[in-house]
Amino acid sequence: MTPTDSEHALRGAGLRVTRPRLAVLDVVAERPHADTGTVLDGVRALLPAVSHQAVYDCLGALTDAGLLRRIQPAGSAARYELRVGDNHHHLVCRSCGAVTDVDCAVGHAPCLATDDAEARGFEVDEAEVIYWGRCPACSTTLRSRS
Template identity: 45%
Template structure:
């Protein structure tokens, strides 16, 4: 299991890529490092961050890299409501969930409600073996709540 903000270096990341059958290209190592340091980012965020370091990269190349990293278990992809696109993080393999502010879009990790996968059992699995539960808690963060209270013409407050 990986956790964002880890102290892994480029050598560790290159080793992780090779262990999963991927070449350790500059783009893959750089993308993995960026997502590791900035969880819940979109492909556009990664492209903007890497374009100076890797001037020959393109938005499509970044999408391809992130798809490869996700497919090989190095990234988790999450599609959250009202987001600019899929979000990526290096915290994988633990079935954690997310809490999302409906005003600013900030996303934070929430550990599994029960502590084992899946955290919730459906009322009817329709004959499927359930192994993952994706839960997104949606609310309003304290910063947005305070701004809404101070500025009545500001963002619409949702229930």
């Protein structure tokens, strides 16, 4: 996203354009699936005076507004990305924690139908899918060690 795109996105979501918010969008654009610490470091490199709390607030506001998607694989810190609205899923490496996007075969939520949930009167709006395994780098390391 260019700075102008970010401004449009913020205004479109009804949020005020602030420098910390622009910086957060910038950092997440450069580092998809960045965790909070990475976002914090990145924002501080751009705006040294910004407080931790301000960055947390930005992440919350941007996530609530649907400009950021927050994912939190078990055992991992929350991670943020700009790719929203396409119901894509994630490959997570058990060894190094690397997160990779994979397209959803269906493309919209909830992509896994469950007749049983409907039968129970539960309205499902999302299925959270994480594929766990080993990334290419980690599976190569494992193989060469044995």
